[in-house]
Amino acid sequence: MTQTTLPPTAPLVMGILNVTPDSFSDGGKYTIKDNALRQAEQLIKEGAQILDIGGESTRPNAQPVEEQEELARVMPIIEAVLAEFPILVSVDTYKANVMRAAIQAGVQIINDIAALTETDSLQAVAESPNVTVCLMHKQGTPQTMQINPTYEDVSREVCDYLQARAQACLDAGIAKERIWLDPGFGFGKTPEHNLQLMNRLEQLTALNYPVLIGVSRKSLLGAVLHKPVTERLYGSLALAVLALSKGAKIIRTHDVAATVDIVKTTYAVLQEKTGD
C-alpha cells in the first residue's frame, strides 16, 4: 500500500467523481457504474492525480444517504478504479464503516467533511497504518449549514478547529504526514466568509499540514459572477491560482484539464523553473 505523503514538488489535482443517481442521469442509457468508469477514465486522461469518489451529495440541503446505499454506490466504483487505473483514490465520506470498507479495498485517502468527528470514524482511520485523511471544517450539517453561518473571526476559528482535529488524530496515533487540512469552502460560510478564508489562507498553510481546497463551481462564484454552475470555470481557476500562491497543495475540481495547466503554470513561477 502506498503512503500518500505529498511529493515535495508540484501540487496535486483531485478530480471529482460523484456516484449519485443524479450525477449520472443519462436517461438510463448506461448503468451508473459504466458511466462512472467512463468519467474516471476521462479525469485520469485529463491528468488527475487523485480521484475523489463520493456516494452522498453534501451540498446544502442534500438529503443524507443510508450507509448500505452509500456502500452499494461507491464500493463497485472504488474496486473497479483501483483495479483498472494507476491512480490515488480518495473516498468522500463521514461514515466509519464506509471508510473501513474503502480502506480494505485499498483507497489511499479518506476525505471526511466531518473531520473524523462522526461515531467511530477516528478509530476507523487510526486502525489503518498508512491511509491519509483530509480533515475538513464545516459549521452545522448540509441540512442546516447555510441557514445563518456566524463567526467572530472565520479564519481564526477554522484554523483553531482544524488544529484541534489534527491533534485528536495525532493523539490517536495517526502520523502527522498522513494528515491534510481543508477550510471547507461553502460548508457553513457566507460568500464573505469564503472570501476572507481565501484571502487569509496563509493562516491555515502556516499550520504546516498540506492544505486541500475545494472551490470548484461553488456558490461563492455565483455570488461574485452571477453566473450558473456551468459558467464558473474561469472563476474556479482564479481561486485555485490564488490558493496555490498562498501555499495550497491539493486542488479538488470538476475541471481537471484546465486545473492541471494552472497548477503547472503557478508552480513553475513559484519554483522559478519550467519543470522540464
Ligand SMILES: Nc1nc2[nH]c(S[C@@H](C(=O)O)c3ccccc3)nc2c(=O)[nH]1
Ligand atoms: N475535502 C472536501 N470535500 C468536499 N466535498 C465537497 S461536495 C461539493 C460539491 O462539489 O458538490 C459542495 C458544493 C457546494 C457546497 C458544499 C459541497 N466539497 C468539498 C470540499 O470543499 N472539500
